[in-house]
Amino acid sequence: MSLLVVGSVALDSVETPFGKADGVIGGSATFFSASASVQTKVQVVGVVGDDYPMDQLKPLEKRGVDFAGVERAKGTSFRWRGRYRHDLNVAETLETHLGVFSHFSPKIPPQFRNAPFVFLGNIDPRLQLDVLTQVQKPKLVACDTMNFWIESRRADLVKLLGHVDAITLNDGEARQLTDCANLVKAAQWIMSKGPKLVIIKKGEHGAFMFTSGSVFFAPAFPLEDVFDPTGAGDSFAGGFMGYLARTGDLSEASLRRAVIYGSAMGSFAVEKFSIARLLEVDAKQLAERAAELHKLVAFEQEIA
Amino acid sequence: MSLLVVGSVALDSVETPFGKADGVIGGSATFFSASASVQTKVQVVGVVGDDYPMDQLKPLEKRGVDFAGVERAKGTSFRWRGRYRHDLNVAETLETHLGVFSHFSPKIPPQFRNAPFVFLGNIDPRLQLDVLTQVQKPKLVACDTMNFWIESRRADLVKLLGHVDAITLNDGEARQLTDCANLVKAAQWIMSKGPKLVIIKKGEHGAFMFTSGSVFFAPAFPLEDVFDPTGAGDSFAGGFMGYLARTGDLSEASLRRAVIYGSAMGSFAVEKFSIARLLEVDAKQLAERAAELHKLVAFEQEIA
Numbered sequence: 297m298s299l300l301v302v303g304s305v306a307l308d309s310v311e312t313p314f315g316k317a318d319g320v321i322g323g324s325a326t327f328f329s330a331s332a333s334v335q336t337k338v339q340v341v342g343v344v345g346d347d348y349p350m351d352q353l354k355p356l357e358k359r360g361v362d363f364a365g366v367e368r369a370k371g372t373s374f375r376w377r378g379r380y381r382h383d384l385n386v387a388e389t390l391e392t393h394l395g396v397f398s399h400f401s402p403k404i405p406p407q408f409r410n411a412p413f414v415f416l417g418n419i420d421p422r423l424q425l426d427v428l429t430q431v432q433k434p435k436l437v438a439c440d441t442m443n444f445w446i447e448s449r450r451a452d453l454v455k456l457l458g459h460v461d462a463i464t465l466n467d468g469e470a471r472q473l474t475d476c477a478n479l480v481k482a483a484q485w486i487m488s489k490g491p492k493l494v495i496i497k498k499g500e501h502g503a504f505m506f507t508s509g510s511v512f513f514a515p516a517f518p519l520e521d522v523f524d525p526t527g528a529g530d531s532f533a534g535g536f537m538g539y540l541a542r543t544g545d546l547s548e549a550s551l552r553r554a555v556i557y558g559s560a561m562g563s564f565a566v567e568k569f570s571i572a573r574l575l576e577v578d579a580k581q582l583a584e585r586a587a588e589l590h591k592l593v594a595f596e597q598e599i600a
Numbered sequence: 601m602s603l604l605v606v607g608s609v610a611l612d613s614v615e616t617p618f619g620k621a622d623g624v625i626g627g628s629a630t631f632f633s634a635s636a637s638v639q640t641k642v643q644v645v646g647v648v649g650d651d652y653p654m655d656q657l658k659p660l661e662k663r664g665v666d667f668a669g670v671e672r673a674k675g676t677s678f679r680w681r682g683r684y685r686h687d688l689n690v691a692e693t694l695e696t697h698l699g700v701f702s703h704f705s706p707k708i709p710p711q712f713r714n715a716p717f718v719f720l721g722n723i724d725p726r727l728q729l730d731v732l733t734q735v736q737k738p739k740l741v742a743c744d745t746m747n748f749w750i751e752s753r754r755a756d757l758v759k760l761l762g763h764v765d766a767i768t769l770n771d772g773e774a775r776q777l778t779d780c781a782n783l784v785k786a787a788q789w790i791m792s793k794g795p796k797l798v799i800i801k802k803g804e805h806g807a808f809m810f811t812s813g814s815v816f817f818a819p820a821f822p823l824e825d826v827f828d829p830t831g832a833g834d835s836f837a838g839g840f841m842g843y844l845a846r847t848g849d850l851s852e853a854s855l856r857r858a859v860i861y862g863s864a865m866g867s868f869a870v871e872k873f874s875i876a877r878l879l880e881v882d883a884k885q886l887a888e889r890a891a892e893l894h895k896l897v898a899f900e901q902e903i904a
Contacts, residue, residue, distance in 0.1 A: 382781055477686055480824045501805040504822065513896045515817045518808065520784045552899040586901065592817045593897040595856040597890065 297435070298337050299541040301328045302402050302427050303417020303530070305342040305353075305366055306374040309391075310569060312524050313382065320570035321352050323374060324417035324440065327527035330571035331534025331561040333359040334582055336541040339408045341365035341427075345373035345396045355575050365405050369396040384525050384566075385499045404430040413541040415533060416460070418442045421452040428459050436540060438462035438493075440533060446473050454489055462493035464533050470496045479504060480511070495536070495555065497529055497562075505555045510548060514555045515592055517563035517585060524569050528562045531574060535561030535582075553586070560585040601739070602641050603845040605632045606706050606731050607721020607834070609646040609670055610678040613695075614873065616828050617686065624874035625656050627678060628721035628744065631831035634875035635838025635865040636719075637663040638886055640845040642838075643712045645669035645731075649677035649700045659879050669709050673700040688829050688870075689803045708734040717845040719837060720764070722746045725756040732763050740844060742766035742797075744837060750777050758793055766797035768837050774800045783808060784815070799840070799859065801833055801866075809859045814852060818859045819896055821867035821889060828873050832866045835878060839865030839886075857890070864889040 306323030310316070329338040337360040344350075344366060353363055372395035379388045402423055410432045416424040416439035424439055431437075437460045445453055446469060453473070457463065463486060471477055474485040483494040483506035494506040500522070505512040536558035543550055560582055567573040610627030614620070633642040641664040648654075648670060657667055676699035683692045706727055714736045720728040720743035728743055735741075741764045749757055750773060757777070761767065767790060775781055778789040787798040787810035798810045804826070809816040840862035847854055864886055871877040 384781075477688075478824060478826070480822050498805065501802065502819070511822055511896060512899070513819045513822070514899075515806070515819070515897070518784050518815055518817070520782060522782070549900055553902060556899055583902065590899070590901055592815060593819070595816070595818075595860055595894070596853055597894055598857060598887065 297412045297541045297544050298339055299332055299413040299415065299537055300339045300341065300404070300408050300411035300431070301325050301332070301415045301417055302341040303328060303419060304374050304397060305340070305344050305348070306376055307348070308526060308570065309375070309377040310524055310526050311379040312384070313380070314523050315569070317524070317569040321349070322376065322527060322570060324530045327530035327565065327571060327574070328415060328417060328534040329361045330356055330574040331531040331565065332538035332541070333361050334561070334577050334579060335538035335557070338362065339365060339411060341402050341404055341408065343367045343369050343396050343400045345369060345371045348373045365408055367403070369399070371396040378526070380525060384522050387525065402427050412436070413537055414438070415537050416440065417530065421445055421449045421456045424456050425452065425459065436461045436546065438464060438533070438537060440464050440529070441469065443469055443472055457486065457489035457491055460491055462495065463491045464495040464497060464529070464536070466497045466499065466529060493551065497532055499525070499528065503532065503555060503559060505551065507548070512552050512555060514559040515589060516559060517589060518592070519563060519567065522566045525566050527571070528565045531565035532558040532562035535559070556586050556589050557582065559589060601716045601845045601848050602643055603636055603717040603719065603841055604643045604645065604708070604712050604715035604735070605629050605636070605719045605721055606645040607632060607723060608678050608701060609644070609648050609652070610680055611652070612830060612874065613679070613681040614828055614830050615683040616688070617684070618827050619873070621828070621873040625653070626680065626831060626874060628834045631834035631869065631875060631878070632719060632721060632838040633665045634660055634878040635835040635869065636842035636845070637665050638865070638881050638883060639842035639861070642666065643669060643715060645706050645708055645712065647671045647673050647700050647704045649673060649675045652677045669712055671707070673703070675700040682830070684829060688826050691829065706731050716740070717841055718742070719841050720744065721834065725749055725753045725760045728760050729756065729763065740765045740850065742768060742837070742841060744768050744833070745773060747773055747776055761790065761793035761795055764795055766799065767795045768799040768801060768833070768840070770801045770803065770833060797855065801836055803829070803832065807836065807859060807863060809855065811852070816856050816859060818863040819893060820863060821893060822896070823867060823871065826870045829870050831875070832869045835869035836862040836866035839863070860890050860893050861886065863893060
């Protein structure tokens with residue numbers, strides 16, 4: 297089943313303790329689609345400037361990512377420049393140039409409007425709400441967000457929560473949104489506003505999935521070398537939504553596996569700059585990493 | 601099988617966002633034995649001053665904790681005063697009075713010397729080494745440590761590593777000891793110095809157990825209310841060692857369950873001040889929490 301993502305298609309310049317990358321492809325929709333396309337076809341809606349190296353998206357097109365919804369506007373593409381120091385959990389933003397992204401108004405092409413799975417990447421919640429008026433009864437809608445929108449567009453974001461089935465956000469964002477330091481309480485607060493499914497990502501510390509009746513925890517894969525954390529969260533979301541779109545199964549057992557596939561894709565993303573590692577991953581490697589995650593937490597209960 | 605612990609028996613004054621406790625019983629050996637005694641008999645070696653409220657240890661004696669190795673010395677008991685603010689992962693030490701603990705020289709009573717399981721709580725590594733000269737070929741020796749000893753007694757600590765089977769320490773301590781930011785590499789460094797088993801505790805983010813051929817991850821139980829984190833690490837160690845002493849089984853499957861029992865006991869410890877919650881826990885409650893941890897991470901792999 298097809299999977300629609302709306303988000304940023306950007307150019308990143310990143311510095312980590314292990315190297316530098318300058319003007320490489322990035323953005324939430326790019327990482328998401330690079331990740332999800334390991335499992336399913338992806339349709340992207342976004343905007344780039346006339347300076348964007350479209351040829352670098354070719355490998356994704358080959359994998360079944362459809363960029364027909366990416367508008368080419370006059371002007372410069374969204375650029376982000378950031379740095380990670382010793383603590384790879386914290387990105388330091390050095391520069392943000394919104395460029396054509398500052399006037400982004402998502403237009404969903406007619407052939408994308410009946411996508412059963414929709415992911416609203418981290419953009420203005422007013423635009424995320426607007427996307428929902430353009431699509432036809434998806435089977436599952438999930439959204440992401442960030443500190444900037446929680447601060448500047450709180451009312452719109454809370455309104456959005458009433459219209460999505462699921463949300464992915466990180467622990468800091470969950471605390472900021474809900475004013476609850478405790479993540480169990482934060483998830484309950486968010487669920488009370490609408491979403492049946494709350495996924496709280498904790499980077500190297502794994503991720504929780506909360507539903508009204510259950511809690512699931514997926515560990516992060518313990519890598520020896522984390523090279524560049526950029527895009528890990530969007531890659532997680534891509535693995536999660538990709539699994540659901542591939543199987544069409546929304547049972548608890550399937551949702552749990554989807555979170556594991558999200559964790560696995562997040563762990564691949566950080567092994568190289570940009571989407572380089574994601575482009576190498578195939579279904580077999582993904583299944584192998586999911587099996588490693590299974591081994592990582594497996595234990596047999598004591599017989600009473 | 602009996603379990604020997606050597607460590608501090610102290611008085612804590614703690615302030616958390618949820619309340620205050622003044623001069624309550626604490627210390628590494630106290631938390632450890634309160635936790636381990638849910639599963640097995642415990643023998644304690646330590647020292648207290650003549651001001652220590654020995655009657656408050658009575659409930660532990662009733663549970664099978666033997667304090668015959670706790671010396672009563674002239675002077676004041678070890679007192680710690682600390683505070684936790686919003687971030688319950690970080691203890692702020694306000695005062696430390698070592699008192700009689702500053703001259704502590706552990707003397708293992710003859711009847712304790714053949715304990716098959718030995719836990720060297722967080723004391724001077726020179727004293728931990730000295731304890732090992734007094735005991736007879738235990739089946740398993742584990743140690744704990746802290747930043748203070750890593751800084752001031754590095755050589756002794758590294759020497760100690762050559763004489764223990766297992767070590768429990770937190771993520772910050774593992775990084776400080778090994779100068780590796782990455783925990784997988786940190787664990788490998790520690791194993792290269794001797795221990796076959798390295799347990800890295802990450803507080804609310806769970807715990808890793810590394811062996812030469814495997815990695816296991818145990819989540820922390822997602823509590824709605826964390827009341828006081830003091831003693832969580834020692835309670836974890838008590839649950840872990842208590843399980844091993846109860847079963848005598850050192851297989852990988854058993855070690856994994858032991859880590860889960862450690863995580864479960866750590867989660868109980870933080871629900872009330874001092875050892876109050878630990879004293880309420882029985883074998884049934886412990887098994888139930890272990891079952892909850894099983895559900896928390898359980899997922900079925902996809903059929904290929």
